[in-house]
Amino acid sequence: MALLNILEFPDPRLRTKATAVELVDDKLRALIGDMFETMYAAPGIGLAATQVDVHKRLLVTDVTPDKSEPHALINPEILEKDGVVISDEGCLSVPGYFEEVERAEHIRVRFLDRNGEQKEMEAEGLLAICIQHEMDHLDGKLFVDYLSEAKRQRIRKKLEKGRRQQSAAVAL
Ligand code: NI
Numbered sequence: 001m002a003l004l005n006i007l008e009f010p011d012p013r014l015r016t017k018a019t020a021v022e023l024v025d026d027k028l029r030a031l032i033g034d035m036f037e038t039m040y041a042a043p044g045i046g047l048a049a050t051q052v053d054v055h056k057r058l059l060v061t062d063v064t065p066d067k068s069e070p071h072a073l074i075n076p077e078i079l080e081k082d083g084v085v086i087s088d089e090g091c092l093s094v095p096g097y098f099e100e101v102e103r104a105e106h107i108r109v110r111f112l113d114r115n116g117e118q119k120e121m122e123a124e125g126l127l128a129i130c131i132q133h134e135m136d137h138l139d140g141k142l143f144v145d146y147l148s149e150a151k152r153q154r155i156r157k158k159l160e161k162g163r164r165q166q167s168a169a170v171a172l
Pocket of ligand 1: 093
């Protein structure tokens with residue numbers, strides 16, 4: 001297992017649209033293991049492959065405080081959604097920022113599990129929000145895209161400034 005590097009906004013690689021996973025094999029299962037390890041270490045409740053610079057349709061999530069409900073969703077598709085919920089969202093690729101985003105309250109999603117078997121799952125509340133957020137990543141979309149242009153630019157500038165200070169520290 002290994003910790004993977006998480007790309008941060010406004011890295012243009014986060015805008016890549018992921019392609020479908022064609023083969024669920026040991027290599028993919030190893031990536032899933034690394035993604036869980038990276039997500040738990042961050043710590044976070046969800047991570048899309050896009051965020052670790054792998055442009056395949058794969059996401060992992062566990063919204064429990066005790067790591068008891070890990071889900072790996074390969075080629076996820078939303079079959080049904082209803083209701084509206086607005087909550088504060090953050091993102092491991094936009095560290096330090098939390099803003100209100102509107103999502104469907106309840107979803108039904110179809111995906112392949114880590115054995116390559118087709119599954120369907122109902123989700124609501126935080127899990128539903130998280131799956132929708134991670135699926136956006138697979139399409140190159142970030143939660144800051146739901147904010148005003150002014151707010152998005154303000155976050156981008158602050159994150160870029162933070163990174164310059166970080167790289168200066170490393171250079172010294
Ligand atoms: Ni995110």
